[in-house]
Amino acid sequence: GKGPLRIVITGAAGQIAYSLLYQICSGDVFGQEQDLIVNLLDITPMLGVLQGVVMEIEDCSLPLVKGVFPTDSVEVAFKDIDVALFVGAMPRKEGMERKDLLSANVKIFKPQGQALEKFAKKTCKILVVGNPANTNCFILAQNAPSIPRENFTCLTRLDHNRAIGQIASRLKISPKSVKNVIIWGNHSSTQFPDARSATVNVNGKETPAYDALKDDNWLKNDFVSIVQKRGAAVIAARKLSSAMSAAKAICDHMRDWWFGTKDHEFTSMGLISDGSYGIEKGLVYSYPVQIKDGKISIVQDLKIDDWSRDLMDKTQKELIEEKNDALKATST
Template sequence: MAKFVLAGSANCPYFARAELLADNLETNLPDFKVHKIVKNPDEWENWLSDICKRNAWAHSSSPLIWRELLNRGGKGVLIGGSNEFQEYAAGYYGSSSAMKSSDMTTISSENMETHLSVTEEEEHMKSLSKPLHVCITNAASPVIYHMLNEIVSGDVIGRDTELNIHLLVEAEEIGVAEGVSLEAMDMASPLLREISVTADPNEAMNRASLIIVMDDLGQNENEPWEDWIRRCGTVYSNYGTIIHNWASSDCKVVVAGSGPLNLGAYLIQREAKNILRQNVIVPSRLPENRAKSAIARRINVNSSGIVDIIMWGNCGGSSHLDLSKGRVHGCEGAIWGPPSYSRPIKDMVHDDKWLQNEYLQTVKTHAERLQNALQRPASVSEAHAVVATISDWWSGDNNGQIYSLGVTSDGCYEIPEGLVFSLPVKFHQGSWRVVEDVSITNELKAELAKIVDELQREIEVIFPSPNKAKQSPETVEEVSEDNNNKKVFGVKEGSDSTPGVSDVQGPTNGEENEITRSGPLSRIAEESETDTKEGTTVTETDEV
């Protein structure tokens, strides 16, 4: 597909001639697409200078025409002005414009009148609406490219909420992000009031009611673990300070991407003292969805029918996969029931050996196999996992399902208060609440204690105690009395006490996640062993 951008001053006769030619080509060629940018005469010079400087182009008049190569992973290629576009169209498409000079002048005057009328109407409409400001960091990432469609369609925030989206990128990536913003505008969504690109985080997070942190902060090769934690800590702490100074007081923050995500959420809510602690979360949906899809393929059901799988622990590190409350809907068998009818995962799989071995190996290698097949990191599933979490958080899940979510602990399940930890939650009308009736075996308790120690070691790197001893999150939290006043309340749910099944552990020092055995299935496996050692450990890469 050939996509061209035609930009110019509203009163420019040469813009009128190029516009007519571009419209004819778009009408007659199915793969020819044009995006128009019309500026007021008093805005044109500054806008032209800015975009040429960013793209290292040499052009000084109206119009400015370039071809977008975003789908090929590159920035736009400059064509030039009206004459250059005429030559380009004649050479490639055998088409040209025979518009007379008098017609060019007449049409340019009409264009100016139309532009002023449209601008006045747009300003009036903007004055009547109060759009929700959304900031997305690392906006040049392919994940954000796939995320935008779901956000502006109304499926995430709501179909009656207009959006102002601010894309935050590094200065050298502004060109790519500009292409992403053009794609978003080309969707012609009635809910997208405005989309902007900036390298200034203060500007991007100004008045934001939703901030999606998607930074790629993976550990570099040969980078010491403590240096990596400090580098990430600086980024997240700076975000927290900016959010405190610029974002809306009711702002919701989603910490995703890659890196020590739980630590990131902890530092952001620590620095953003005006934001409620329950408004900073870390999604666990991607590894949770992958665990569901592995079971769905095994028993031949839709993966959406696998519910209530729990991912405990560190969303950017070690975690524990728990199937104790997991159930299956829509399964075929001798017993049928209404859509609400479900059966435990263990009963449907009916293969403890597979659950303890092959299943864990399948979950472990899924991300690697997917990346090898695509020849690039997965982005669609990651984007959907983030927006699905936001959608459930914003509007609530009507089915009452249990999901996993990195949240600030209030002390439930003996997780230290103030520590950000992935826990089982339910969503309801814009909030979440911890499910507190999950049965915790001694084996699971030991695994959770290891993950707590891992998270506390990360915090210790950022806030070392004078005597080098391990410092609990409560001690670090005492730095801010305001934060101590923020509470996260868990709500007891149900009475099911089915024990746990298996563990998944993720990267700690930049390594892969580990999957271990625990719960009744591990005891079944241990009956054939001569000792009572804990299950062996393998690894899995966790991307969210």
Template sequence: MASLEKSTLKVCITGAGGQISYSLLYMICDGKMFGKDQPVTLTLLEIPVVLDVVKGVILELEDCGLHLLKSAIATADPREAFDKVDVVLMVGAFPRKEGMERAELLQRNAGIFKDHGAIINDIAKKEVKVLVVGNPANTNCLIASTLAPSIAKKNFSCLTRLDHNRAVAQTAAKLGIPTCDVKKITIWGNHSNTQFPDLAHGEVNVGGVKKPALIALSDDAWANGEFITTVQTRGAAIIKARKLSSAMSAAQAICDHMRDWYFGTMDDNWVSMGVCSDGNPYGIPDGLIFSFPVRIKNGTWEFVPGLTFSDFARGKLDVTVKELMEEKSVAFEFLGVK
């Protein structure tokens, strides 16, 4: 007896003409994000001057002959893009230009994400899952979720999985083991240079023996120094070497984030997600989008409870909290939101 095809998932990608989306779109249509049996339709949002680029990408997707792709449209109209969508991947954002202060970047993006959040609130499905990638991702996500009060805050998240993947990869490389043998690494805080990549609760498998990551590494100077700065500044290192920002790895991280959000995490592991801090067990002020360790089941994330911190770690958390509070203040003042 033939199996019934799943209902088609409607997915919107903003910034669809950029290099991240160019890598991401194939992954979605090849089943790497939502599964090999999940058909999708795509609404690809871009500014008008980039629409022809997006139309060219659609032609390429058609030429790939990917059976999961039912249809794709390019549009510059957010209302068309967000109408009745199941998933929104907010990849696009106003880029930081030479000489631009961070406050100006925050204000430019506040207007964009205010408008998009309000439209998502009005016309997207109420169970929509929204992932914000465009920087400053945490605060952009906070703005969008604030302007979408009819959609649960738990349905909004921002991407810190790229930082998480970088931290796992650095740990694996240091120990000479596969990345699949590194678990329970955490990215805390902002997707910026103040983020705190944390090995304190990590677990590794070295030669068939499970150990706490810090014991296996036996190098506190590296764990509290080079490891943290390498993860924090990895994006800048890629730009310096490649003359372009991360694209392939960012697309992979988006795919990982959404796949886990849909299908769940393993019982013996967790992932890092930028999520609403309301009710968190770690004393982070409510009302921020903050990267935490989370476990996911049945499409819903929950904070990992019961983790402890050294004075060193708490100091790192305080720094990234301060930055996010300042970003929130600048953005909300510009929006006239309390």
């Protein structure tokens, strides 16, 4: 059969990784036929914690897992990998400005990008989760020029799932009955959660979300701001950032990349822009995508009205600023 898939998870001693590892190792993402070798990367002071995670994976006695390797070395972690999940990042501390956060993360993602370039398989599929996710992904890609651009993605699936959840609970229907919401732009509070292409299935009938909700005002205001601020609301309530839902979104993102999206359905992913929808080429921007045979394509020709254009440009503007700050930090 197939050889084992080599996966690296960075930030593997953290809380998202803790929710993520069982789902991956149990075959929930890459399928029940696919053996796995899992490299766990974290920083040196976390190696003890990582040892505990390794024990727990062993204690789950999962048949697909052919090896688990904890390490603080990027060389060991990225050697010959097929899949890289970049979960670890420098968290924002109190009083830290965005520029400081960006330069702290450039210090992490630049060497990790260089290690990816040197040690990973050229076919390696990459998902960046650690914040600022889009710009961290941009820096990673810059430093791994021999890996195809379409292999770099960042996570906006959590925002996408949050948007579905809001519409489903508003209409009191299953999330499974809500399709084709879109997250445009940055995984930040400037993101544009867009329901204009969304449809809902109410009593067996497929209807545009805007018609079913009969409330454009809610879709244009509360819906947008609830989704934009959901991460902050979870932190305020839980005193910790989203982890269970983030891990679930990572699994959704990777499973769709592996096995494809359903016909006539799309999802959202941060990608290196090819200029679609007038977005600056090279920026890591979240788009509506369809996936077939491992190939991600941006959904084209959606109608963009002035209201949407404005929101799409606003989040682009933030990403350009982040990119410029990050590039400044890289050169120093």
